[in-house]
Amino acid sequence: MSTACVLDCRPGEGTDCPNYKLEGNKGNVSCLVVEEMLRKMDVDPSKASLCVKAAIMRGHIKISGEKDELKMVVSKGELQCGHRADATLEQLLAQSDYGGHDMELLEDAKVICPSGVEDDEWCDEEWWTKSGVKGTTPGDDRVRAHSDNIRGEECGNEGRAYVTGMCDGDPSFNCGKSHNHCVECPGYGTCIYDYRECHCDNCGGHYFGGSYESYECPCGGE
Secondary structure: OOOOOOOOOOOOOOOOOHHHOOOOOOOOHHHHHHHHHHHHHHOOOOOOOOHHHHHHHHHOOOOOOOHHHOOEEEEEEEEOOOOOOEEEEHHHHHHEEEEEHHHHOOOOOOOEEEOOOOOOHHHHHHHHHOOOOOOOOOOOOOHHHHHHHHHHHHHHHHHEEEEOOOHHOEEEOOOOOOEEOOOOOOOOOOOOOOOOEEEOOOOOOOOEEOOOOOOOOOOOOO
């Protein structure tokens, strides 16, 4: 290892960070560069999804640090309500790395059904008047944020989704049951999908722990 990594980038065999100069990670972006680009986009790296940061490190999501890249569509898919939605980099940076706690209500999911509010409706004076957001003008970002909060209300939790697998270059929508990014693995971690899968501190592998981590790893550790 040559240059010290950021706190979130864990050392260990199999890391993707070029700072460790291990075989197989040539061409990847170091954690220092990943977090510098995020800061240029006015994103706090310490609060950003590790799955997204791993995807950037591995080259699956390519950014240069321009703020307008936050609107980049990372994944598209169909929600449980039947409507289609786009998942932007901005939404996914704010997404939790684990959805197993939320797979029924999806209250923390960041991808929300766009039905109910047309793309540019929040810019209109009529919508601004209805929004009731004080101290704003039509098109103000705070009005847009308010409109985003009520988008898809009629679809309920079926109009919400998590996006998993970004670090593997294969993002997909799901209810949270299959969204589990291991934050204990080297580098920025890796997706292990099933919410019941656990990381073993003894062998460094993963095992089926059950809904309440009822089982131990076959190696005897946990």
